[in-house]
Amino acid sequence: MxxxxxxxxxxxxxxxxxxxxxALAPWGDMIGYAxxxxxxxxxxxxxxxxxxxxxxxxxR
Amino acid sequence: MTSTxxxxxxxxxxPPADRLLIKSMIAVALAALVLGVLAGLATALVRGGLLSxxxxxxxxxxxxxxxxxxxYWLFAAQAALLLSFAATExxxxxxxxxxxxxxxxxxxxxxxLSIVGSLSGTPLLYNGSPELAxxxxxxxxxxxxxxxxxxxxxxxIPASAIATxxxxxxxxxxxxxxxxxxxxxxxxxxxIVSGFAALYTFLPGVFWSLGIGPFxxxxxxxxxxxxxxxxxxxxxxxxxxxYVLMQALTGVKSVFGERFSKIVFSMYLVFVPPTSLYxxxxxxxxxxxxxxGGSVLSLFVSVPTLTAFLIVVASLEVHARAQGGSAQxxxxxxxxxxxxxxxxxxxxxxxxxxxxxxxxxFAFVLIQAxxxxxxxxxxxxxxxxxxxxxxTVSMTLLAALAVVLPALSGRPIxxxxxxxxxxxxxxxxxxxxxxxxIAAGYMGVPRRVMDVxxxxxxxxxxxxxxxxxxxxxxxxxAALLAFASGIAAALLPQGRATVPPVSLTVSWGSTVLQPxxxxxxxxxxxxxxxxAMVVFSALAFELMQALPIAATxxxxxx
Numbered sequence: 001m002x003x004x005x006x007x008x009x010x011x012x013x014x015x016x017x018x019x020x021x022x023a024l025a026p027w028g029d030m031i032g033y034a035x036x037x038x039x040x041x042x043x044x045x046x047x048x049x050x051x052x053x054x055x056x057x058x059x060r
Numbered sequence: 061m062t063s064t065x066x067x068x069x070x071x072x073x074x075p076p077a078d079r080l081l082i083k084s085m086i087a088v089a090l091a092a093l094v095l096g097v098l099a100g101l102a103t104a105l106v107r108g109g110l111l112s113x114x115x116x117x118x119x120x121x122x123x124x125x126x127x128x129x130x131x132y133w134l135f136a137a138q139a140a141l142l143l144s145f146a147a148t149e150x151x152x153x154x155x156x157x158x159x160x161x162x163x164x165x166x167x168x169x170x171x172x173l174s175i176v177g178s179l180s181g182t183p184l185l186y187n188g189s190p191e192l193a194x195x196x197x198x199x200x201x202x203x204x205x206x207x208x209x210x211x212x213x214x215x216x217i218p219a220s221a222i223a224t225x226x227x228x229x230x231x232x233x234x235x236x237x238x239x240x241x242x243x244x245x246x247x248x249x250x251x252i253v254s255g256f257a258a259l260y261t262f263l264p265g266v267f268w269s270l271g272i273g274p275f276x277x278x279x280x281x282x283x284x285x286x287x288x289x290x291x292x293x294x295x296x297x298x299x300x301x302x303y304v305l306m307q308a309l310t311g312v313k314s315v316f317g318e319r320f321s322k323i324v325f326s327m328y329l330v331f332v333p334p335t336s337l338y339x340x341x342x343x344x345x346x347x348x349x350x351x352x353g354g355s356v357l358s359l360f361v362s363v364p365t366l367t368a369f370l371i372v373v374a375s376l377e378v379h380a381r382a383q384g385g386s387a388q389x390x391x392x393x394x395x396x397x398x399x400x401x402x403x404x405x406x407x408x409x410x411x412x413x414x415x416x417x418x419x420x421x422f423a424f425v426l427i428q429a430x431x432x433x434x435x436x437x438x439x440x441x442x443x444x445x446x447x448x449x450x451x452t453v454s455m456t457l458l459a460a461l462a463v464v465l466p467a468l469s470g471r472p473i474x475x476x477x478x479x480x481x482x483x484x485x486x487x488x489x490x491x492x493x494x495x496x497x498i499a500a501g502y503m504g505v506p507r508r509v510m511d512v513x514x515x516x517x518x519x520x521x522x523x524x525x526x527x528x529x530x531x532x533x534x535x536x537x538a539a540l541l542a543f544a545s546g547i548a549a550a551l552l553p554q555g556r557a558t559v560p561p562v563s564l565t566v567s568w569g570s571t572v573l574q575p576x577x578x579x580x581x582x583x584x585x586x587x588x589x590x591x592a593m594v595v596f597s598a599l600a601f602e603l604m605q606a607l608p609i610a611a612t613x614x615x616x617x618x
Contacts, residue, residue, distance in 0.1 A: 002236045003319055007326040008246075014330050032282045035260055036289075037333050040253040044329070047249055050226055 001052055008048040015041035071144070071468040075153045079468055082147070083551060085140035085164050086465055089133055090548050092171060093454070094541060096129030101537040104493075106510055108530025109523065118510035119183035126186025127178050130290065130449065131210060132171045135251075137457040138297050139167065139217045142248055144464050145304060146221040149241050150234075155223040163216030170210030177203025185508065187283045190265050190276050197269040204265040207258055214255030218248035239318035240307075243300040243325045250296060250329060254289040261286040288336040292361065294453040296328045298412065299368035301460045305409060306372050308463050309400050311569025315375045324371065327364040335361040362420055366586055369413070373582035379568040381577050392580060403564040404479040404546070408459035411483040415451020415490065417589050419444060422498060424593040425600045435600070437508075439529070440501020443494050450536060451490050455483055458543055465550040474549035476564060482546065486539035492532025500525040502600065 019038035022030040071079065099121045105111035106118035147154045154160055177184070181199035184192050188207065193200040225241050225248075228234040237245060261282040267273025276282075303321065306312055314321050334357045380395035400406045422444035426435055435441070462479075466472050473479055505512055505522050512522050 003322060004237050004242060004245075007242070007322055011246075011326060011329040015333055018333050030281070032260060032278065032285050033336060036253065036257045036285050039256050040249075040333070043252055043256075044249055047222065047245070050222070051229075053226075053230055 005048050005051045008044055008051060012041050012044040012048060015044065070151065071148060071464070072470065073151055074147055074468075075157075078147055078153045078157060081154075081157070081161055081164060082140055082144045083465075083468060085136060085143070085167075086461060086468075087548070087551055088164075088168055088171065089136035089140055089457075090461075090544050092128045092132035092136055093544050095175070096125050096127075096133055097537050097540050097544075099124035099128060101534060104530045104533030104537075107512070108527045108533075110527070110530050115510045116183060119185070120178065122508070122510075123178045123183040123185050124175065127174050127206075128171075129454075130186055131174070131207065132167070134290075134294050134449075134453060134457070135210070135214060136167055136171075137461065138247075138251065138294065139163070139214065141297070141301065141457065141460050141464065142221050142244060142251065143217060143224075144468065145240070146224040146244050146248070149225060149238070149244065150228050152227070153224075154220055155227045156220045159216050159223075160220035163213040163220065166209045166213030166216065170206040170208070170213060172206070173202045173209065174206030177201075177206055187287075188262065188265065188279075190268065190279050193269070194275075197271070199269075200265050201269040204262040204269065207262040208266055211255040211258035211262070214258065215252050218251040218255075221248045237322075239314065239321035239325075240304055242322045243303060246325050246329055247293075247297055247300055250289070250293050250332075254286070254293050257286040257289045285336070288332075292332045292335075294457075295365060295448070296325075296332070298416075298453050298456040299328075299365055299372075300325065301456050302372050302409065302412075303368065305405060305456075305459055305463060306376060307569070309403055309406055309409075309565050310376065310379065311565075311567045312375050312379045313569065314371050315378055315573070316371055321371060324364055324367045327367070331360045331364055359424075362424075365416070365420075366589075369416070370582040370586070373413075373585065374579040377579040377581055378573055378577045379571050381579075382571045382573050383568065392584075396581070398566070400564055400566045402476070402480060403462075404473060404476050404483070404543070405459040405462040407480040408455040408462065408483040408543070411487045412452045412455040412459065414487065415447045415455065417585065417592075418494065419447035419452055420589055421592040421596055422447070425597050428597065431597075431600050435501055437506060438501035439497050439505040439507045439526075441507055443497020443499075443501055443529075446490060446497070446536075447494055450540070451487060454540070455486070458483075458547060462547050465547055469550050469554065471550045471552065471554045474546040476546075479543060479546040482539045482543035486536050486543065489532045489535030489537070489539060493529055493536055494532070496525045496528035496532060500529065 015037045019034045019036075019041055022037065023034035074082075102111060102121040103118060103125050106113060106121065143154065143160055177188075177199070180202070181196060182192050184200070184203055188200065188203050190197075190200060222245060225237065225245050229237070261279070264273055264276035264282075265279065268276055303314070335354075376399065377395055380398045383398060399410075401410070422440075425431060426440065426444065462473055500522065501507075503519065503521060503525070505525065512518055512526060
């Protein structure tokens with residue numbers, strides 16, 4: 001895991017927290033923001049997994 | 061004959077199918093630009109009272125302008141450039157090329173459908189408000205279906221780019237992405253998210269128009285989401301392209317190192333989503349603490365852009381100063397003359413930087429919670445955002461195409477000595493358009509209204525300012541069309557070269573930098589931007605307080 005991975009993981013975390021905040025926000029109709037940023041969080045989590053793909057293969 | 065060749069990757073070694081795909085995408089992007097600029101020109105002339113047509117035609121021009129430029133030009137060009145730089149990152153061409161081709165077909169289909177939807181029935185404006193089609197739901201179908209297919213294309217093409225970038229890593233040939241590769245990787249990810257946001261926004265309208273879903277009552281909120289992404293994604297693309305073009309035109313790489321560049325590119329993705337709160341400022345029930353928090357967070361969105369700007373300017377400045385031997389190279393601003401201004405791409409980049417500074421100044425005015433309700437539905441908005449959409453983003457995309465397309469086709473840009481003046485001419489028109497538009501906004505001229513005479517009851521200054529908008533818009537449109545046409549000429553079959561090509565770039569990449577070189581222009585520029593933000597915010601507050609009205613919010617749209 002090099003800096004590529006460690007720079008993408010915070011993106012997934014921040015977006016997940018933001019999605020959660022929007023999902024729980026009591027004002028306005030913010031659930032759409034939760035869906036979009038939540039999708040983005042999962043996507044960047046998946047992309048970070050792709051970035052460690054080689055490392056996993058090397059360990060085998 | 062001159063050549064616009066630069067240190068860009070050897071596009072000629074790409075598989076012919078990849079080159080054909082990328083050239084086709086660029087052709088579609090430029091066609092969308094031309095269509096959108098012509099519609100924008102017609103809109104400006106109608107608004108300025110210089111073109112007399114039924115008002116519905118004016119709104120149709122505005123719809124086609126927004127749809128064609130904001131969605132299809134900006135995103136087809138981004139997709140083409142992302143694919144082209146990803147394909148040449150390792151020189152092996154595209155991975156999953158069929159997915160990329162499918163994405164292109166989807167985007168092209170989307171363009172056709174959206175334009176058909178724009179030209180038929182009630183003009184829906186570029187946000188496709190379902191309320192406007194309440195009496196005829198079927199009208200929304202082609203319009204929204206266009207955006208939906210475009211969204212699917214926006215998800216497919218970056219997936220191919222990501223696979224292309226990661227293939228050497230998966231094959232064990234690469235330890236880590238280059239700074240450029242990492243930038244492309246993050247850009248591709250954000251494009252996919254934006255595609256999803258567009259799906260989420262426009263799919264309910266498709267279901268409603270087919271009679272299999274309820275009326276999309278939450279369209280306005282959903283629009284804010286997709287608008288936020290569609291607004292900031294091109295800005296992210298802009299700074300990435302500045303980074304890439306700096307090397308292509310001068311051979312210079314960041315003096316701050318690859319890792320720092322990667323941090324800045326990832327910062328973009330960290331900072332952009334939290335700033336989305338400010339789109340809710342017009343909601344009357346938004347709590348005060350959210351308004352304040354949104355205003356503060358909005359300031360952060362400019363952090364990665366300004367940091368990337370600093371990287372580019374400082375890297376260029378120290379390399380230019382290191383050339384020495386010339387007095388101009390050593391003065392505070394004299395080194396700027398050493399940049400390769402003969403290249404049309406460099407001219408477009410210069411315009412982009414100046415436009416970004418102006419755009420940021422006025423964006424700062426608009427995103428303040430106290431001013432947003434007063435200004436958001438005025439002509440202030442189109443007045444300022446053209447500094448971003450035309451001056452910054454479109455100029456940067458054209459600058460990149462002016463480098464990529466000749467490298468791809470082997471044919472230079474048409475008359476680069478003439479073309480290099482087109483960005484400056486467009487900038488002159490933009491300054492008139494922007495100044496008149498922002499002044500009109502301060503004075504209360506509404507946006508999205510074709511006839512602002514209000515039975516001759518409106519202030520006379522409104523008509524004068526809108527005429528100036530039309531004149532500035534005409535100059536801007538003419539220069540943009542000429543510049544785009546000059547670039548598009550590189551798509552034509554290669555002619556026989558009779559004169560050896562002359563390079564329009566400089567080569568500073570191998571320059572040895574001496575310790576102690578200073579780079580002050582970047583920080584000075586940012587200090588000037590911040591000072592201007594303060595001045596124009598204060599001016600806005602003064603003007604707004606002088607108005608004999610009070611605003612408590614409205615359901616406006618961007």
